[in-house]
Amino acid sequence: MGRTFSYILLVIALPVAAQIYKYTDANGNTVYSDHSPDGVKAQPVELPPLNRVEPQAPSTLPASDADKRQPAQSAYEVLELAGLPTEEALRANNGTFTVNVLIKPRLQSPHQLRLVLDDEPYGQPSNVPILQLVNVDRGEHRLAVQVIDGQTIVQQSPPVAFTVQRVHKP
Template sequence: MHIPFILITLLSLLISPALQATTIYSWIDCDGVVHFSDQPTDKATVYQFDSLPSAASAASPTTSALIPSESTKTPDAAPAASIRLLSPMHEQTLRDNEGIIAISAIANRKMDQGHNVQLLLDGKAYGHPQSSLSWHLINIERGSHQLQVQLLKYGKVIASSKSITVYLHQASVIQRKPPAIKTK
């Protein structure tokens, strides 16, 4: 009984926005902020649209022209290359008798197209540049060590992480307890 009334109401709500003409006003304030409104102001640019886009055509060229897409952004807008160490943390104490240090880093570039990373241990290159962002160092002597990673593109350094200090502790041979003597 009420279904025809509800159906007609819903259809009229869907059709009515498509029948309206729309005027939008745009202006830039003294701080350089762009404003959009349906109310006219002084020095506003007028945009006239014949109809509002429906939900099905929300991605039409009219609306997408107002929002810059990824393909229209200039290469200058790309973020600067960066790399940083995830682990170990700065001034972290590591306890390992074999002198093992596990290192991981993160970069905002994919490790392809000539991108590599170089690990610096105590200011000197450790191993060769690689595409992996993790290292497993073995037989590192006890004490404090400086760690840093560099992001390379075709061998040229394009970004460096902050240098961190880690402290590697190993059990001393002098302090080890002798094996218990078993008596018969």
């Protein structure tokens, strides 16, 4: 471990070192150093040149080309929730129910679906268009579905307002 750490530190410092030497110490350990110790046969280490990439200025489109660009298109023609009653309360005594996602074309890889309950992400993302909500409090809520790619939101459905009715049993 110590030898590896020393080697890593040495590699980090290579750009400022003029020459690197390799030798074996009295305990039989291989040692790298920036100087040749007295009385020890040290071999100079030849290092390959470092790769270097020069930064490039960002390219910009001429104004005429920028005017020709098409506005961003939605990835999905249809993205909406189904299976939620809007005219009456949803009866779910334990607050657990499922919703269906209508999506056209089919969900593309690596996109996933994620619910948004009351403007907050809800549950784990999934690639299945049937999503479950668990133990939702009674009362009014807003629900939408997002298509995500990692942490990036690709598209979001319009929110649907609904009411959960839960019967309280003493």
